[in-house]
Amino acid sequence: MKFAIALFSAPHAPSSRRALRFAQAALAGGHEIVRLFFYQEGVHSASSNVVTPQDELDISGEWRDFVREQRLDGVVCIAAALRRGVLNAEESQRYDRPAANLDDPWALSGLGQLHEAAQVADRLVCFGGP
Amino acid sequence: MRKSLLIISRQAPWSGPGAREALDIALAGGAFDLPIGMLFLDDGVFQLTAAQQPKTLQQKDLSANLQALPMFGVESLYASARSLQERGLAENPLTLAAEPLDDAALAALIDRYDQVITL
Amino acid sequence: MATLHVLSHSPFSDSRLSSCLRLLGANDGLLLSGDAVYALQPGSAQLRALEMMPDSIGLFALDEDLTARGISAAQRAQVVDYPGFVELSCRFDKVNSWL
Numbered sequence: 106m107k108f109a110i111a112l113f114s115a116p117h118a119p120s121s122r123r124a125l126r127f128a129q130a131a132l133a134g135g136h137e138i139v140r141l142f143f144y145q146e147g148v149h150s151a152s153s154n155v156v157t158p159q160d161e162l163d164i165s166g167e168w169r170d171f172v173r174e175q176r177l178d179g180v181v182c183i184a185a186a187l188r189r190g191v192l193n194a195e196e197s198q199r200y201d202r203p204a205a206n207l208d209d210p211w212a213l214s215g216l217g218q219l220h221e222a223a224q225v226a227d228r229l230v231c232f233g234g235p
Numbered sequence: 236m237r238k239s240l241l242i243i244s245r246q247a248p249w250s251g252p253g254a255r256e257a258l259d260i261a262l263a264g265g266a267f268d269l270p271i272g273m274l275f276l277d278d279g280v281f282q283l284t285a286a287q288q289p290k291t292l293q294q295k296d297l298s299a300n301l302q303a304l305p306m307f308g309v310e311s312l313y314a315s316a317r318s319l320q321e322r323g324l325a326e327n328p329l330t331l332a333a334e335p336l337d338d339a340a341l342a343a344l345i346d347r348y349d350q351v352i353t354l
Numbered sequence: 355m356a357t358l359h360v361l362s363h364s365p366f367s368d369s370r371l372s373s374c375l376r377l378l379g380a381n382d383g384l385l386l387s388g389d390a391v392y393a394l395q396p397g398s399a400q401l402r403a404l405e406m407m408p409d410s411i412g413l414f415a416l417d418e419d420l421t422a423r424g425i426s427a428a429q430r431a432q433v434v435d436y437p438g439f440v441e442l443s444c445r446f447d448k449v450n451s452w453l
Contacts, residue, residue: 108443114453119362123362123388129436130439130440134437136440136444145354188252216260219260219263220263220267221267223240224269228444228449229448229449230443230449230451231353232453233354233453234362234388235388235389245373245452317376338376341376341377342379345379345450346355346357346379349355349447349448351448351449352450353453354453
């Protein structure tokens with residue numbers, strides 16, 4: 106089956122980890138993930154500036170590694186991200202901000218990407234809240 | 236066949252960007268000519284009440300943005316009759332032509348759509 | 355088109371479970387994850403409400419969330435792991451997560 110997975114929560118929310126474990130299980134089960142789309146607080150789960158204490162789980166780091174290794178299409182909603190201070194180099198320059206905190210493998214794009222993924226996928230599965 | 240998507244909006248209008256971001260999903264879908272429905276459930280029905288003055292909170296007027304739904308082709312608009320009733324809004328005029336549905340009709344509504352996002 | 359409803363809020367401090375129970379279709383399923391597994395707490399009104407659901411409605415709970423909280427699943431509930439969660443999302447026609 107083709108899955109579109111949407112995440113609405115920050116990396117410290119249990120639902121961010123749950124989404125990641127679900128996505129990993131989907132691939133392990135032979136399914137396909139057509140796109141990951143991060144919206145609302147989910148944009149923080151893609152931030153490269155999260156520093157987790159060494160003895161704690163680094164979920165945004167795990168997301169980054171997962172998307173890279175599996176060569177997934179990881180899209181972060183640009184409007185939601187700008188509002189929450191998650192910027193890539195291009196946006197941080199455009200808005201004259203001192204730093205960028207979104208990097209490869211993530212792409213900033215619009216809500217159309219969520220709809221397109223939902224159209225292509227057999228299942229849209231959303232994660233968020235606690 | 237394009238898949239239909241029902242957005243269930245449960246957030247009160249001034250509790251953060253949640254209600255606006257749910258609306259944005261609906262408007263974006265409408266802009267792509269997708270079959271989108273929107274259901275106001277639980278505190279989401281507070282988005283539909285008249286005489287809101289968000290300027291006092293220095294917020295943009297969500298009610299005005301909700302009016303854009305039909306213009307974006309999103310005309311399947313519903314509200315939970317129970318949520319309205321529970322909040323004393325059953326007899327009040329709503330700012331959007333959302334059809335009140337009872338619980339059984341809501342279950343049938345959700346059943347009809349290909350995909351659902353509840354925010 | 356049967357729906358798998360997914361909950362993750364505690365039913366003791368949040369209205370999602372009660373809203374969801376009122377909108378369930380006859381062949382829908384309910385998956386409890388995160389704090390929503392507290393709905394299986396023995397002796398609670400929430401568990402009684404779940405046990406009153408028709409048999410046609412599947413009740414599922416995520417194993418790691420039960421174990422982490424020291425809750426044993428009631429007989430009515432079927433315990434699933436992540437591969438089981440993925441399988442459920444394929445078995446049902448759509449997934450509605452109550453975010």
